[in-house]
Structures are given as structure tokens and as C-alpha cells.
Amino acid sequence: MSKGLPKRSEDYSLWYNELVKRADLAENSAVRGCMVIKPYGYSIWEKMQAQLDLMFKETGHSNAYFPLFIPKSFLSKEASHIEGFAKECAVVTHYRLKNSEDGKSVIVDPEAKLEEELIVRPTSETVIWSTYKNWIQSYRDLPLLVNQWANVVRWEMRTRLFLRTTEFLWQEGHTAHATRQEAIDETVQMLNVYAEFAETFMAVPVVKGVKSANERFAGAEDTYCIEAMMQDGKALQAGTSHFLGQNFAKAFDVKFATKEGGLEHVWGTSWGVSTRLMGALIMAHSDDSGLVLPPKLAPIQVVIIPIYKTDEEFDQITEKAKEITAKLKSKGISVHFDKRDTHKPGWKFAEYELKGVPLRIAMGPRDLENNTIEVARRDTLTKETVDLAQIQIEEYVSEMLDLIQKTIYQKAFDFRTEMTTEANTWDEFLDLIETKGGFLSAHWDGTSETEEKIKELTKATIRCIPLDQKEESGKCILTGNPSKGRVLFARAY
Amino acid sequence: MSKGLPKRSEDYSLWYNELVKRADLAENSAVRGCMVIKPYGYSIWEKMQAQLDLMFKETGHSNAYFPLFIPKSFLSKEASHIEGFAKECAVVTHYRLKNSEDGKSVIVDPEAKLEEELIVRPTSETVIWSTYKNWIQSYRDLPLLVNQWANVVRWEMRTRLFLRTTEFLWQEGHTAHATRQEAIDETVQMLNVYAEFAETFMAVPVVKGVKSANERFAGAEDTYCIEAMMQDGKALQAGTSHFLGQNFAKAFDVKFATKEGGLEHVWGTSWGVSTRLMGALIMAHSDDSGLVLPPKLAPIQVVIIPIYKTDEEFDQITEKAKEITAKLKSKGISVHFDKRDTHKPGWKFAEYELKGVPLRIAMGPRDLENNTIEVARRDTLTKETVDLAQIQIEEYVSEMLDLIQKTIYQKAFDFRTEMTTEANTWDEFLDLIETKGGFLSAHWDGTSETEEKIKELTKATIRCIPLDQKEESGKCILTGNPSKGRVLFARAY
Numbered sequence: 001m002s003k004g005l006p007k008r009s010e011d012y013s014l015w016y017n018e019l020v021k022r023a024d025l026a027e028n029s030a031v032r033g034c035m036v037i038k039p040y041g042y043s044i045w046e047k048m049q050a051q052l053d054l055m056f057k058e059t060g061h062s063n064a065y066f067p068l069f070i071p072k073s074f075l076s077k078e079a080s081h082i083e084g085f086a087k088e089c090a091v092v093t094h095y096r097l098k099n100s101e102d103g104k105s106v107i108v109d110p111e112a113k114l115e116e117e118l119i120v121r122p123t124s125e126t127v128i129w130s131t132y133k134n135w136i137q138s139y140r141d142l143p144l145l146v147n148q149w150a151n152v153v154r155w156e157m158r159t160r161l162f163l164r165t166t167e168f169l170w171q172e173g174h175t176a177h178a179t180r181q182e183a184i185d186e187t188v189q190m191l192n193v194y195a196e197f198a199e200t201f202m203a204v205p206v207v208k209g210v211k212s213a214n215e216r217f218a219g220a221e222d223t224y225c226i227e228a229m230m231q232d233g234k235a236l237q238a239g240t241s242h243f244l245g246q247n248f249a250k251a252f253d254v255k256f257a258t259k260e261g262g263l264e265h266v267w268g269t270s271w272g273v274s275t276r277l278m279g280a281l282i283m284a285h286s287d288d289s290g291l292v293l294p295p296k297l298a299p300i301q302v303v304i305i306p307i308y309k310t311d312e313e314f315d316q317i318t319e320k321a322k323e324i325t326a327k328l329k330s331k332g333i334s335v336h337f338d339k340r341d342t343h344k345p346g347w348k349f350a351e352y353e354l355k356g357v358p359l360r361i362a363m364g365p366r367d368l369e370n371n372t373i374e375v376a377r378r379d380t381l382t383k384e385t386v387d388l389a390q391i392q393i394e395e396y397v398s399e400m401l402d403l404i405q406k407t408i409y410q411k412a413f414d415f416r417t418e419m420t421t422e423a424n425t426w427d428e429f430l431d432l433i434e435t436k437g438g439f440l441s442a443h444w445d446g447t448s449e450t451e452e453k454i455k456e457l458t459k460a461t462i463r464c465i466p467l468d469q470k471e472e473s474g475k476c477i478l479t480g481n482p483s484k485g486r487v488l489f490a491r492a493y
Numbered sequence: 494m495s496k497g498l499p500k501r502s503e504d505y506s507l508w509y510n511e512l513v514k515r516a517d518l519a520e521n522s523a524v525r526g527c528m529v530i531k532p533y534g535y536s537i538w539e540k541m542q543a544q545l546d547l548m549f550k551e552t553g554h555s556n557a558y559f560p561l562f563i564p565k566s567f568l569s570k571e572a573s574h575i576e577g578f579a580k581e582c583a584v585v586t587h588y589r590l591k592n593s594e595d596g597k598s599v600i601v602d603p604e605a606k607l608e609e610e611l612i613v614r615p616t617s618e619t620v621i622w623s624t625y626k627n628w629i630q631s632y633r634d635l636p637l638l639v640n641q642w643a644n645v646v647r648w649e650m651r652t653r654l655f656l657r658t659t660e661f662l663w664q665e666g667h668t669a670h671a672t673r674q675e676a677i678d679e680t681v682q683m684l685n686v687y688a689e690f691a692e693t694f695m696a697v698p699v700v701k702g703v704k705s706a707n708e709r710f711a712g713a714e715d716t717y718c719i720e721a722m723m724q725d726g727k728a729l730q731a732g733t734s735h736f737l738g739q740n741f742a743k744a745f746d747v748k749f750a751t752k753e754g755g756l757e758h759v760w761g762t763s764w765g766v767s768t769r770l771m772g773a774l775i776m777a778h779s780d781d782s783g784l785v786l787p788p789k790l791a792p793i794q795v796v797i798i799p800i801y802k803t804d805e806e807f808d809q810i811t812e813k814a815k816e817i818t819a820k821l822k823s824k825g826i827s828v829h830f831d832k833r834d835t836h837k838p839g840w841k842f843a844e845y846e847l848k849g850v851p852l853r854i855a856m857g858p859r860d861l862e863n864n865t866i867e868v869a870r871r872d873t874l875t876k877e878t879v880d881l882a883q884i885q886i887e888e889y890v891s892e893m894l895d896l897i898q899k900t901i902y903q904k905a906f907d908f909r910t911e912m913t914t915e916a917n918t919w920d921e922f923l924d925l926i927e928t929k930g931g932f933l934s935a936h937w938d939g940t941s942e943t944e945e946k947i948k949e950l951t952k953a954t955i956r957c958i959p960l961d962q963k964e965e966s967g968k969c970i971l972t973g974n975p976s977k978g979r980v981l982f983a984r985a986y
Contacts, residue, residue, distance in 0.1 A: 027624075027627075029559070029560045029620070029624065030560075030564055030567070030620065030623055030624075031560045031562045031563070031564060031611065031620075034560035034561070034562060035560070036557070036558070036559050036560065036624055037557055037558040038557055039555035039556065039557045039639060040555075042555070042556050042557045042558055043555065043556070046556060062532035062533075062535070062536065063532065063535050063536070063539060064529070064530055064531055064532045064535045065529070065530040065535055065538075065662065066522070066529050067522045067523075067524045067527035067528070067529065067660055068527070068613075068644055068646065068660050069524045069527060069583075069660070070524070071523055071524060072590070072599050072601075073598065073599070074523070075590070075599055076598055076599045082590075082599060086589070086590045086591055086599065087589055087590070087591075088588075088589075089588065089589065089590050090562075090585045090587075090588050090611075091585065091586070091587040091588060091589075091590065091601050092583045092584065092585050092586075092613065093584065093585075093586045093587060093601065094583075094584040094586060094610075095581075095582065095583050095584060095648040096579070096580055096581075096582065096584075096648070097565070097568070097575075097579045097580070097582050097584065097612070098579055098580075105566065105569055106565050106566065106568055106569045106575060106579065108565075108584050108586065108610055117587075117601055118524065118583075119590070120561075120585065120613070127522065127523065127524075130523050131522065131523075131529055134520075140835060146532060150644075151561055151643075151644065153561065155588040155589070167560055167561050167562070169558065342633060
């Protein structure tokens, strides 16, 4: 049962939007482009946050909090940074309201204009580096390894739930180092943390690479990224890690006394992932019946649904369910017994399929008689009857959840493999991008002009220059000019 | 050693400001009234968050996220709400910047004015109730129990780190119920959660009570609060829980189909605590040497400091420290071995006193010989030499941390008892408020006029009508009019 969800094959975009709403993940708010993340959606985000936060702390980072507002003048201190963000900032110009004459509407008091207007942070490099100036004096203060969980605002013209919203939630790491190499190592380390998180927890395989100059973060020397493949053949940038060089240190005059007694600008990095990951998670695995969640991020891993006619049957099933629940909880498995009498079992089956609960256990009168349960996997939509005398339920479920996690990853991995094609002529490139999509691995002459031209002609962009790029001399797919290796093109979210 | 901290007795206010900065808790930012919460301060806030979040979930609440921006018109839908918040809101009027001619400064593009101006949320009742209208149709959708962790902005004229800042972090619970009684029960339940958190984790005793009409939340029928006593004799409101009646349900037309087939407005509550709790924590316990942290909220519970002259001594101490660390960690105790050779032991002692680490273990060559350690308590500033052969270190430390937690609470409790005085005449009231401060328990005639007059004359406000108020007929301290029981007055933060 699909709860009336549109099919992916018919309208992928509509399927996504409807799924996000019907599975209670998020919805549009009264403010254009801003979303409400609903409790069920937020509980998935919380699991992501908890795991990422753990990984950040294991790599030596601490959390802190910096202001929402940034003085307008800060933004222009780093020249390319302002270029990148100027057009998408929300600006606070006033700070007082008053009731109008009718007492019902509210007007802005024109007397209460701010002296210097404030930007609502689109990212926090400027306000953080202006702070780091006071925190860093000597090599003893380095490295400075800080992360922030926060909301940011970028005024987007076209928005989509999770994928591109005016306000979104994210984490932004901002670190300062004594040497260029140490900063590069940090940039790569955090890229690896993101890749590990995506693959091990989200079950989404990613390509690690470096962005071309066109796609680089405004103010960075190099932007590293992880790129994922969605089911419709479009790529999705799932996380970025920037090597900032000394750009922000110079813009905000952040110097440190070296061990040797010199005075040098520090080296910086920044890195972030956002609620966009929710979009990647949904689009990578879900099907026409609804969400498919990897067990490691599922707020409810197992749901137990009773099937009964009499009160006596219900009581017996409840007792059995409690036993099973206790055993599963002892292994750290999250389980929900849905005993509501307001909904029929069939309705509940469809509801938990829609919400992506990895494992469903159903118990009816015949199961009681036979000491069995019916176990249904969300990922494969298959089910089997299990004899409780033959297994230890907590071991069985635990292994099943591991298997589901692996299966989901493998399916996404195989799909990406299938959707990664070498394109060797321009005609082939044009044909593949239109008929198949996916990642096109092709030669490129390394110039921004060619990249822009290809984007103009095909809407495909260079997703990244893979870190594991093979040296292979070839000719640019468009210009025929020499190339030293293949890069990944795709249409992207 | 006090690291040059001002003394509380000389300038309490300066002592507080300096302590917050020097202990690396927070500092002022480049944006007036907005603070930077530094990593050490934030790690205490994280421990608070984790515990509160657990308590919210145990009482059935889920987290969600609502937009930062609120359409201006929403704010005027609940009449007293806009009255309360109109003067302190940040207003977004534009959403685009451009570089000026010189390419260095940034100007707001006057073409890009928003059609409807947006308010940066000072609190989220309006945007949340406008959403609840779509979430609630029937009694089956109730109760709706949602919490949000977020930043909010209130444009304050005079700000102080943690206590009153333009932007602050908080949680805000927003619940909807089918009956008046159920909403009142929720309001009281969350007040009790806050009180338990304050007393058990922050070690800060609080008075539970109800606000007078003057101090009520804008839009509430009743505001419940917990009030704490600071070391300078001023009160601090540490948390509030509001019974909203049907006010916001009516303003946003949120109705539900009852079991009986009727259609009624739902009943609401909201409740919040903020980074202000950090201010309460600091001011309740700390002393002239720095922070005093209750072990349950201390990011580092135990610090181990080696005292040595030779490398060999250092290696031996390190080995011993590792053993102790492993044992403490096995009991879930957080421990830090400070092996930096850039600072002397005496400097480190003062540093960890400043930062409020509850227990300090020092080990020198003589300790190695004797199999002893020196253990110093932060709360009492006492130390003792402990024979490791006589104890199990993990049991010893665990019990010591419990004892410190209790001792800190008891000290604050005794102080509050000492600072709570009955005032029975106006002269006595005037004298007490000037010479002693603290809570004055006094009769009041129940009118807003009298409350305002007393505030005007003494700067003291009614902190609350205690929930455990005794019935006791008396005469109002100011007017002599009849009163049915005593209320608590104090000067407050």
C-alpha cells in the first residue's frame, strides 16, 4: 500500500515532495522558503547530529556559539567571500515595532533604524575570524578546533524542502593552524569524517573529490566535497570541507607568534554539512511505498503490531510483545509497540512503510498458538514467519538490522556503479546526459570557460575531480584540448 | 591564587563579568548585545541541554524546528503578546546586498525590500500556533507535545553576558491539549521538571511559584516560575512555564473535533529555560578564586596534575596517572591529565580553580614513593593526602563527587534560608531591602497598583506567589489592606 504516494518513475520531484510531507518529515511554513521540521523528521536529524558530534569530538573539536548577526562591513573584508554571498543575505535594518492606530497591525518604527545594518549569517567565517583575532596570539593557542551547530539564512529564489531552504540547520567547523600542511590535513580529515558518516550511517556511497574553481567556496583556496548519486540520476553535494589558506586570517589580521619568534598569519579551514543530508538520505533509498531508513539512523528500528479480535487475544499479544520489547531494548534496539485501537493493522502496516521503519513484527492469534512472529523487512518488502523457539529474538533482530544496513548500502552502491559512465566523445556525452544521467566520467581541459560552456549546453557541472583520479592523458570532451585525467560531470541538486 | 579576579565583596558585578571572561565561558561580540559562547562555557551548556532534553523526552515530548522568521502580521494576532514584545524585536526589511562602487563596502539594495517585513523570533508561540492549526483536527491529535532548541532575539538596551543578551539560546516547549485541566497539569509538570533540574543538577535551590499579573508572560493566563537566590541577595528567575488558556488557539483558530462530536478551541502551554541558567549557575556558587561547578554539570570532573623535575619522574607519574584515569573513566567520570610542559603546576592549580573543576589530583615524586596522591576539593578549597593502598580510587572519587554536589547545594540552600526574611512593617521592608536584600516574605493586597508602587519605591518586585504559600490573613505591607498570604519580594536580575 502506498498511501497514494506518486510513483518515482512518473514524477520523481512530486514523489519527493509528497513523501517529505506525508512521512511527517517537514513542511513549508508561512514564511516563504523556510521549512518546519516536524518531530519525526527532526528525530532523524537528531540521530545524525549525535553521531557527527561524536565524530567531531573524537577528532579533537569543541563546540561553541557565535552570533546570528554579522555587521555588514565584516562581509566585505574578504573580497571573494562577499562576491559569493552578497545576493542571498537577509538584512536587519530596524529593531522596533509598534502597533498601528487600529491596534491590530504592526508597523516598523522608522525612527528605530540601526546605525550599522546587520546580516543574518549565511555562514560564519567573518564573525568567527573577527573573534579568533583575540583568541590567537601564539603558536601555543594553535590549533584552534571549533565547531558550531546553528541555523543560517540564504535567500534562495527556488526552494525545496531540505534540499534548498532559506533557513537551514547545519554545523560549521572553523579551525586555525600554524602551518599550511596542518590546515590541509585537517581539511582532508574532516572530508573523511563526512565520507565515513555518509557511507557507514546514512548508507550512502560518496565520491570524495575537489571542486573546480567555479564551484569553490567563496573565500577558499580549495573546496573538498563528497558527492552522492540520487535515484533519478542527479548528483547531490552532501558535504564540503574548505582549505581557506590565509585568506580570512589576512582579512581579519589574525597573526601568531611562532616558536621561532616570528609573526605569521594563521592557516584556516571550514567545513559543514546541513539538513540537506536529510534530502540525500530520503532520495537515495526511498521507494514508491515511502521512506527507507538505514537502521543506524532510524528513530524507530522495530515496530510491533498486534492483530487480534478479542480482548483476550490482545492481552496475550501485549504480554508477548512486552517480553520481546524488553529483550530488544537490552541490546539497545529502539522498538515501538503500536497498540492503538483507533487504526486497523493494514493501515498501520502502510503507515510504518511510509515512515521507513526497518523491521516490522506482526503477531496474531495463530502466532500465539505456534509461538511464531511475522517479520517484514522494509528495504526488500519481504516477510517471513519466524519460530521463536528456534532463535534468540534479540540476536535475530540485531543481525537482521545489520543485514538491512548493509543491503541498503550495497543497493545504493550498485546503483551508483551502474550510473557512472565514461563518456569519450561529445556526442556520447550529450546522449548520456539526456538519456541516462548519472555521473559522466570525462576528460576536461581544466579551464573555467569550458566548464561554463558545458553547463550552458547540458546543465551538467563538474561535481568534482575525484581524489582517486587516475593519471590518464586524454582530450577534453568539448574542446579536444589536452587533459591529464577524468573528472565527474553530472546534473545536480 | 585568584588570577587577579575582583572580589565579590568589593564589586559583585565586576567580579561576575570578569569571571565569565577569564574562565573562558563567554565574551561580548562585535555585534552589540550578542555574545560569543566560548568552548568551555558551551561545554557546560551542552551538559545542561543533554540532561534537560532527556527529562523532556521522559515526559513524552519530541523536538521539532520552526522558522527563525515570523511574518510581522502574526505578532499582532494575540493582543497582549504584541504589547509585550513590540519594543524589542529585530526586523528584517531587505534581503539583498551589493558591493558599492569602491568594491569594498556593502550597501543594501533598496530595490530588494521584502513585501512583508519579517521579525526575528523573540519567542515562537505565533509561528508555532499558526502551524498547529494544520496539525490538529481531532482529539486523536492531542496532546501535542513539542519542544524546540533554538536561538531567539530580543533587542535589549542593557545587556550582560548570559543574564540578558540580545540573542540567546534556549528551549521552548509548546503543547496543545483537549482540556483546561490537562494543560494546567502540563504547565505544572514542566515547572517541576525545571525545579528538579535546578536543584539536582545545578545544585541551585529554587522557589516554585506563580507570577503576579504584572510579571506574567504576554499572552498567558498564568505564568509559573522558579526563582533562585544569588550571592549578592538578588533574585534570578531561572525558568518559566506558562498556561496559555485558549488565547493562542483563538488567535490562530486552532480547533479540534471532540470525542463527543463537538468542535472546541484547544488549550495551550509554553515553557522555557535559556542560557540565562549559565548566569544563575555561575552566580550561585562561584567564589573569589573563580568558578565552582557542581560535578553533575562539570565538563571536566577531575584534573590530574603532575609535579616533577626529571623526565624519569614525569614518565612514572604519567604511568600512574593513566592507571587512575582508566579506573575513573570506567565509572563514567570525566578526567583530564594536564601534562603540558609549558605551564608550572602552580599556574595550573590556579587555572583549574578559576574554571571550577570539582576535584584536583596532584602527584609528585614523594607521592610516587609513598603511593599517595594529593586531592583538593574546589568547593571547600581543602586538600588531603590519600594513601592509594587504603582506597579504591574510583569509589573514592565517585563518593567525593557526590559529596561535593551535596555540599554545594546545601551551602546554597543555607544561604537562601538566611536570605529569606519576613517583613511585617513597611519600615522593616525598606530597611531589609536596603541593608540585607534577599527574599522578603510579606503581605500584599493583590493589586497591580500596589506592586508597581513598591517597585517604584524600592526596586523590589514580586518574584512569585509561592505554590506552598500558607493561608495567613494579614495586612498589605504598603497599604494595610487585607491579604490572604505572604508573597516573595526581591530585587532581581
